[in-house]
Amino acid sequence: MMEKFFYPKSVAVIGASHEEKKIGHVIFKNLLEKFKGRVYPVNPKTEPILGQRVYPSVLDIEDEVDLAIIAVNALIVPKVLEDCGKKGIKNVVIISSGFSETGSLEGKKAEEKVKEIAKMYGIRIIGPNTIGIFNSENGLDATFFLEKDVKKPSKGNVSFLTQSGTIGILSLDMLAKEGIGIAKLVSYGNAIDVNESDLIEYFSKDEKTKVIAGFIESVRDGKKFLEVLKNTKKPIVLLKGGKTSFGARAASSHTSSLAGDHRVYSNIFKQFNVIEAETWDDLIDYLKILSFGRKAQGKRLAIVTNAGGFGVLASDFAFKIGLELPEPSEKLKEELKKHLPFYASVKNPIDITADADVERYKSVLKVLDNSKEYDLFLIVILIQTPMLNEDVLKILNDIKKPFAVCMSGTKVDDIKKKIESSLPVYDSPERAVRALKILTELKS
Amino acid sequence: MMEKFFYPKSVAVIGASHEEKKIGHVIFKNLLEKFKGRVYPVNPKTEPILGQRVYPSVLDIEDEVDLAIIAVNALIVPKVLEDCGKKGIKNVVIISSGFSETGSLEGKKAEEKVKEIAKMYGIRIIGPNTIGIFNSENGLDATFFLEKDVKKPSKGNVSFLTQSGTIGILSLDMLAKEGIGIAKLVSYGNAIDVNESDLIEYFSKDEKTKVIAGFIESVRDGKKFLEVLKNTKKPIVLLKGGKTSFGARAASSHTSSLAGDHRVYSNIFKQFNVIEAETWDDLIDYLKILSFGRKAQGKRLAIVTNAGGFGVLASDFAFKIGLELPEPSEKLKEELKKHLPFYASVKNPIDITADADVERYKSVLKVLDNSKEYDLFLIVILIQTPMLNEDVLKILNDIKKPFAVCMSGTKVDDIKKKIESSLPVYDSPERAVRALKILTELKS
Numbered sequence: 001m002m003e004k005f006f007y008p009k010s011v012a013v014i015g016a017s018h019e020e021k022k023i024g025h026v027i028f029k030n031l032l033e034k035f036k037g038r039v040y041p042v043n044p045k046t047e048p049i050l051g052q053r054v055y056p057s058v059l060d061i062e063d064e065v066d067l068a069i070i071a072v073n074a075l076i077v078p079k080v081l082e083d084c085g086k087k088g089i090k091n092v093v094i095i096s097s098g099f100s101e102t103g104s105l106e107g108k109k110a111e112e113k114v115k116e117i118a119k120m121y122g123i124r125i126i127g128p129n130t131i132g133i134f135n136s137e138n139g140l141d142a143t144f145f146l147e148k149d150v151k152k153p154s155k156g157n158v159s160f161l162t163q164s165g166t167i168g169i170l171s172l173d174m175l176a177k178e179g180i181g182i183a184k185l186v187s188y189g190n191a192i193d194v195n196e197s198d199l200i201e202y203f204s205k206d207e208k209t210k211v212i213a214g215f216i217e218s219v220r221d222g223k224k225f226l227e228v229l230k231n232t233k234k235p236i237v238l239l240k241g242g243k244t245s246f247g248a249r250a251a252s253s254h255t256s257s258l259a260g261d262h263r264v265y266s267n268i269f270k271q272f273n274v275i276e277a278e279t280w281d282d283l284i285d286y287l288k289i290l291s292f293g294r295k296a297q298g299k300r301l302a303i304v305t306n307a308g309g310f311g312v313l314a315s316d317f318a319f320k321i322g323l324e325l326p327e328p329s330e331k332l333k334e335e336l337k338k339h340l341p342f343y344a345s346v347k348n349p350i351d352i353t354a355d356a357d358v359e360r361y362k363s364v365l366k367v368l369d370n371s372k373e374y375d376l377f378l379i380v381i382l383i384q385t386p387m388l389n390e391d392v393l394k395i396l397n398d399i400k401k402p403f404a405v406c407m408s409g410t411k412v413d414d415i416k417k418k419i420e421s422s423l424p425v426y427d428s429p430e431r432a433v434r435a436l437k438i439l440t441e442l443k444s
Numbered sequence: 445m446m447e448k449f450f451y452p453k454s455v456a457v458i459g460a461s462h463e464e465k466k467i468g469h470v471i472f473k474n475l476l477e478k479f480k481g482r483v484y485p486v487n488p489k490t491e492p493i494l495g496q497r498v499y500p501s502v503l504d505i506e507d508e509v510d511l512a513i514i515a516v517n518a519l520i521v522p523k524v525l526e527d528c529g530k531k532g533i534k535n536v537v538i539i540s541s542g543f544s545e546t547g548s549l550e551g552k553k554a555e556e557k558v559k560e561i562a563k564m565y566g567i568r569i570i571g572p573n574t575i576g577i578f579n580s581e582n583g584l585d586a587t588f589f590l591e592k593d594v595k596k597p598s599k600g601n602v603s604f605l606t607q608s609g610t611i612g613i614l615s616l617d618m619l620a621k622e623g624i625g626i627a628k629l630v631s632y633g634n635a636i637d638v639n640e641s642d643l644i645e646y647f648s649k650d651e652k653t654k655v656i657a658g659f660i661e662s663v664r665d666g667k668k669f670l671e672v673l674k675n676t677k678k679p680i681v682l683l684k685g686g687k688t689s690f691g692a693r694a695a696s697s698h699t700s701s702l703a704g705d706h707r708v709y710s711n712i713f714k715q716f717n718v719i720e721a722e723t724w725d726d727l728i729d730y731l732k733i734l735s736f737g738r739k740a741q742g743k744r745l746a747i748v749t750n751a752g753g754f755g756v757l758a759s760d761f762a763f764k765i766g767l768e769l770p771e772p773s774e775k776l777k778e779e780l781k782k783h784l785p786f787y788a789s790v791k792n793p794i795d796i797t798a799d800a801d802v803e804r805y806k807s808v809l810k811v812l813d814n815s816k817e818y819d820l821f822l823i824v825i826l827i828q829t830p831m832l833n834e835d836v837l838k839i840l841n842d843i844k845k846p847f848a849v850c851m852s853g854t855k856v857d858d859i860k861k862k863i864e865s866s867l868p869v870y871d872s873p874e875r876a877v878r879a880l881k882i883l884t885e886l887k888s
Contacts, residue, residue, distance in 0.1 A: 021830050102787035149828045151854045164753025165798070166826050173828065173853040215753060241753060246769045247760030250752075250793050279874040280757055280852075308694075309608025309659060309685060313724055316691030325690045343546035349694050354609070382610055384593045384617065386465050408724075409617040410595045413857070430723040 001124050002194070002202045004091040006135045006184055008066030009037050011142070012058050012089070014080045015072035015096075016041030016049055023095060023144040024071040025049070027132065030146070031069075034139035038063060042080075058087045067091045069132065069142045074098030075106075077128065078113040085121030092118075093142060094127035099190055101129050115192055129189035131165035134172065136182050137208060143187075145169055156181015156422065157210035158291050161199040163188060164241065167215040174284050179422040180291050183208040197224040204232040211290045213283065217241045217251040229272040235442055237286045239277040240265050273443040281431065289424040289435040294402035296439040298375035299324045302368050303349035305380035306356040306388075310406060311349035314378055314429035321437050332371050339363040349380075357387045362395040369399050376436050377403040380429060383411060390415045396423060402439050404432040445568050446638070446646045448535040450579045450628055452510030453481050455586070456502050456533070458524045459516035459540075460485030460493055467539060467588040468515040469493070471576065474590070475513075478583035482507060486524075502531045511535045513576065513586045518542030519550075521572065522557040529565025536562075537586060538571035543634055545573050559636055573633035575609035578616065580626050581652060587631075589613055600625015600866065601654035602735050605643040607632060608685065611659040618728050623866040624735050627652040641668040648676040655734045656680045657727065661695040673716040679886055681730045683721040684709050717887040725875070733868040733879040738846035740883040742819035743768045746812050747793035749824035750800040750832075754850060755793035758822055758873035765881050776815050783807040793824075801831045806839040813843050820880050821847040824873060827855060834859045840867060846883050848876040 011031060015024035024043075031039045032050055039052075040061050046054045055061050058068060058080070068084045070077055074096050084092055099111040111128070118125050126133060132143035136155040143150075153175040160175075160182065162168045168187035175182055183206065186199055196216050203209045212234055219225045229236065242251035243262035269276045275290075277283035301323045305311040318325050325348050328336060333346045339360060345351040350368070352360050361379070368374055377399065381392055393415070396405065405425045407415070416425065426432035455475055459468035468487075475483045476494055483496075484505050490498045499505050502512060502524070512528045514521055518540050528536055543555040555572070562569050570577060576587035580599040587594075597619040604619075604626065606612045612631035619626050627650065630643055640660050647653045656678055663669045673680065686695035687706035713720045719734075721727035745767045749755040762769050769792050772780060777790045783804060789795040794812070796804050805823070812818055821843070825836055837859070840849065849869045851859070860869065870876035 098787070104787065107787075145828060149830070149855065162753070164751075164756070166751035167753035169826070169828055170751075170754075170852050173855075177854045217756060239757075241756035241760065243760045244763035246763040247756050249791060250747075250756040250759040250795075279761065280754075280872045281874065303694075307608075307610035307614075309606070309611035310614075310724075312608070312661065312685035312691050312694040313683075315694040316685065316687045317723065319688035319690040343542070343548065343551075347693060351694075382613070384589060384613055386593070408614050410621045411593060411617075428724045430725065 001090065002198065004066045005093070005126060005133060006140065007138065008091065010040065010063055010065050011035065011037065012040045012042050012061060012065045012068045014042040014058065014068055014070045016043050016054065018043070018045065018047060018049055026144045026146055027069055027071055027095070027142055030141040030143065034141050036138045040065065058083050058089065061087070065089050067093070069093045069095060071095040071144070074110050074128070077110065078117055081114055081117045081123070085117060085123060090123055092123050092125050093130065093133055094125060095130055095132055095144065097129040099128045101190055111190065111192060118193060125193040126186060127189045128192065129165070130187040131168045132187060134182070134185040136184070143169070143172070151176035153180060153182040156291055157183055157208065157293070158213055158287050159183045159203040159206065159209040159211070160185040160213045161188060161196060161203070162215040163191065163196070163217045164215055165189065175287065178284060178288055179416065180288050181422055191220060195220045197221055197228045200232060200236065201228045204228070204234055210234060210293065211287060212236045213287055215239045215241060226268065226272070229268070229274055233443065235275065235290050237275045237277055237283060237290065238269060239280065239283045275438055275441060282434070285426065285431050285435045286438050288422070289404060289438060291422060292424045294439065295442050296376045296402050299440050300373065300375045301325055301378060301436065302374040303378045303380065304352060304361070304364055304368070305349050306352050306354055306385065307380050307382035308351055310380045310382070310429045311351055314380065314406070314433050315349060317430040317433045321434060323433065323437055326373065328373060332367070332373055335367050336364060339367065354382065354385055355387055358392045358395060361392055365395065365399055369401055374401070376401060376439060378406065378432055378436060379403055380406045383407050383415065384409055390418060393423065402436070404436050406432040445534065446642065448510045449537070449570060449577060450584065451582065452535065454484065454507055454509050455479065455481065456484045456486050456505060456509045456512045458486040458502065458512055458514045460487050460498065462487070462489065462491060462493055470588045470590055471513055471515055471539070471586055474585040474587065478585050480582045484509065502527050502533065505531070509533050511537070513537045513539060515539040515588070518554050518572070521554060522561055525558055525561045525567070529561060529567060534567055536567050536569050537574065537577055538569060539574055539576055539588065541573040543572045545634055555634065555636060562637060569637040570630060571633045572636065573609070574631040575612045576631060578626070578629040580628070587613070587616070595620035597624060597626040600735055601627055601652065601737070602657055602731050603627045603647040603650065603653040603655070604629040604657045605632060605640060605647070606659040607635065607640070607661045608659055609633065619731070622728060622732055623860065624732050625866055635664060639664045641665055641672045644676060644680065645672045648672070648678055654678060654737065655731060657731050659683045659685060661685045670712065673712070673718055677887065679719065679734050681719045681721055681727060681734065682713060683724065683727045719882055719885060726878070729870065729875050729879045730882050732866070733848060733882060735866060736868045738883060739886050740820045740846050743884050744817065744819045745769055745822060745880065746818040747822045747824065748796060748805070748808055748812065749793050750796050750798055750829065751824050751826035752795055754824045754826070754873045755795055758824065758850070758877050759793060761874040761877045765878060767877065767881055770817065772817060776811070776817055779811050780808060783811065798826065798829055799831055802836045802839060805836055809839065809843055813845055818845070820845060820883060822850065822876055822880060823847055824850045827851050827859065828853055834862060837867065846880070848880050850876040
């Protein structure tokens with residue numbers, strides 16, 4: 001049943017609009033341009049949209065329809081949903097807002113009506129009050145933002161579920177910006193049917209998904225949630241909104257969810273090896289390193305740096321969060337010294353000094369990668385020195401152990417744009433170290 | 445005596461090189477192009493550099509010389525410094541590395557020799573082992589990085605001292621990137637003479653400096669340091685490197701400094717109202733809001749947002765770090781409602797919903813700014829909605845109370861480039877909230 005949300009052969013966009021700025025227009029345009037399947041616009045006004053024949057109702061489409069995307073006024077949703085039922089459509093995404101989240105009686109009534117109809121016809125529903133769904137594999141971009149406003153990520157292994165639409169949009173954009181590839185994304189809004197547990201369960205079985213990420217405000221079915229967390233073997237990163245009394249109040253006027261006590265959630269997350277992101281930045285940072293797909297065998301970190309100051313900051317932070325930073329053995333030190341000038345430091349951080357070139361990074365990292373003394377690397381690259389350019393990133397392909405890179409500054413943005421692969425590159429030493437720590441906390 | 449480091453009438457670059465990639469060449473080029481004063485290249489090879497007459501020694505310059513920048517091999521430094529003494533130059537920046545920081549006997553000896561000569565001639569020295577100094581006011585860019593590699597910030601009110609050269613370079617670049625203006629920057633390296641206390645003292649009296657920022661690894665003269673912190677009325681933000689045993693080890697092989705116990709520093713910082721940045725990101729984030737120059741009268745935060753999810757995250761974080769998030773009074777709620785659709789929330793966060801346009805932001809913020817119920821604002825702007833564009837930033841000029849803006853995503857980078865003024869704009873809700881908190885902790 002869930003499969004057709006992501007792999008429909010044909011999609012109807014109910015409320016496909018003739019006006020360029022309207023949600024129903026943008027969704028139809030995105031699908032028409034990208035989706036590898038058939039797309040049918042539905043609107044009582046049947047003048048063509050973007051050159052395509054428009055159907056007054058889904059009932060007028062001769063073809064079978066696997067998925068309907070509804071983007072009409074909340075009060076009309078029950079009517080068009082009933083048409084979907086009659087047409088035999090079993091998967092519906094309701095984009096429209098104006099339901100229980102408004103706090104109005106009208107909205108609540110409309111939502112109840114939608115639930116009834118869905119039950120009657122056996123329709124599975126995502127939403128209402130969502131920004132849509134996204135599948136990078138088949139171009140199913142049923143979101144109401146155009147590429148010019150929101151960048152969409154390339155294909156990848158992260159699947160994302162979010163109650164909040166904003167977080168959905170910003171996740172797509174930030175993942176694209178940071179070069180993190182995505183498999184699927186679902187904004188599930190008021191979650192009158194499909195909820196966080198259904199989605200985690202689906203992603204845990206989905207072949208394309210290697211990392212599950214989510215922003216959740218509340219959990220509908222506690223028992224199922226625990227079961228799903230327990231059974232998922234893939235890494236899960238969750239950002240919990242509404243952790244505090246302030247946040248809970250905000251969440252309740254946002255998606256009318258009961259946020260619950262944060263300590264309860266934190267304990268559950270720990271128990272089931274769920275990685276908890278404390279902040280928005282953490283979430284993106286963790287996905288970057290997790291999507292790179294490596295696991296650490298232990299906590300022994302080696303820092304290699306051409307920038308002393310960042311080496312110091314990284315060391316302080318590694319200590320603070322409980323990573324180990326052992327000095328190399330005498331034997332390893334001797335090996336390292338062969339590739340370094342006399343004034344370099346072979347303690348840890350291995351300070352290869354500001355005049356380091358690509359070759360020096362390469363040979364030092366090779367020695368460390370082949371030794372059994374370290375489990376993971378932080379590679380600090382002050383790329384602004386005259387000795388370096390973006391070629392230094394090529395040597396990273398040879399490293400077998402997990403690593404993160406810290407590069408900072410204006411120049412880095414341009415370099416990032418040139419790199420196609422999603423390397424775990426961070427702006428700040430502390431964020432890189434924190435991301436590395438996550439690799440030591442994965443389920444085995 | 446310190447004044448001439450920043451406001452010389454004439455500068456000699458000793459070791460100005462004919463080779464484009466050499467430090468001495470880059471410093472000379474930067475000064476020649478930007479410095480509003482006279483610049484003299486010094487090199488035993490007297491072929492012209494960049495079309496300028498080259499002097500074999502400072503003693504051959506007929507003009508008076510206020511400041512010498514030395515960028516020659518460490519072993520030659522004593523000799524050229526002696527020439528400076530004979531020439532009557534009282535201010536010298538020694539860029540060269542290869543002194544005590546190498547741990548070598550040779551280096552230590554050379555450093556001792558330099559100290560002796562400086563004492564004999566009464567020369568004040570910044571360095572050695574630095575990336576130079578920078579004064580935005582008169583174009584004194586005596587750093588060895590070109591604009592193509594490292595962006596230099598525009599004129600502003602932040603002055604920066606750093607022991608680490610890397611941090612110096614990255615500070616310039618990051619401040620430029622984030623639109624934070626700078627007054628002066630000094631990388632003071634091994635600090636054989638001018639140290640952190642001298643610089644904080646100088647900046648505290650410098651008219652152009654409104655905010656003092658620093659990265660310090662160790663403190664040379666504890667008594668003076670305390671005195672200086674006590675007497676400074678301007679906001680000071682310090683990032684302390686070598687807080688932990690790991691970090692201290694890193695610092696000691698980096699600038700041969702004794703880092704000391706972090707708790708001692710933290711207590712001192714608290715006692716003297718110094719703002720301690722915990723991470724590199726914090727440092728930049730704090731400078732951004734401090735350079736904007738507002739102070740909060742209390743801790744009552746209002747969050748205005750068109751993005752529910754970010755409102756929730758900001759609320760959670762505000763609670764966590766001890767800001768207050770009171771609901772508006774009934775009277776204020778009524779006033780706010782006049783400018784909002786029925787489904788908007790007037791609790792706090794004030795969720796003006798995803799269809800908010802510029803006018804809605806403007807009127808809601810005006811009501812809040814005029815009320816006496818809040819001390820500071822977080823303004824979350826999901827700028828990716830079709831209702832908004834960068835014009836929304838113009839309304840910020842009318843706000844009288846302190847505020848921070850949270851805008852996230854790819855589009856924001858382009859918008860930031862278009863804005864000339866240094867608005868306190870942050871990528872993530874938590875970082876914006878943390879920066880706001882700083883405004884409540886300033887010396888009165």
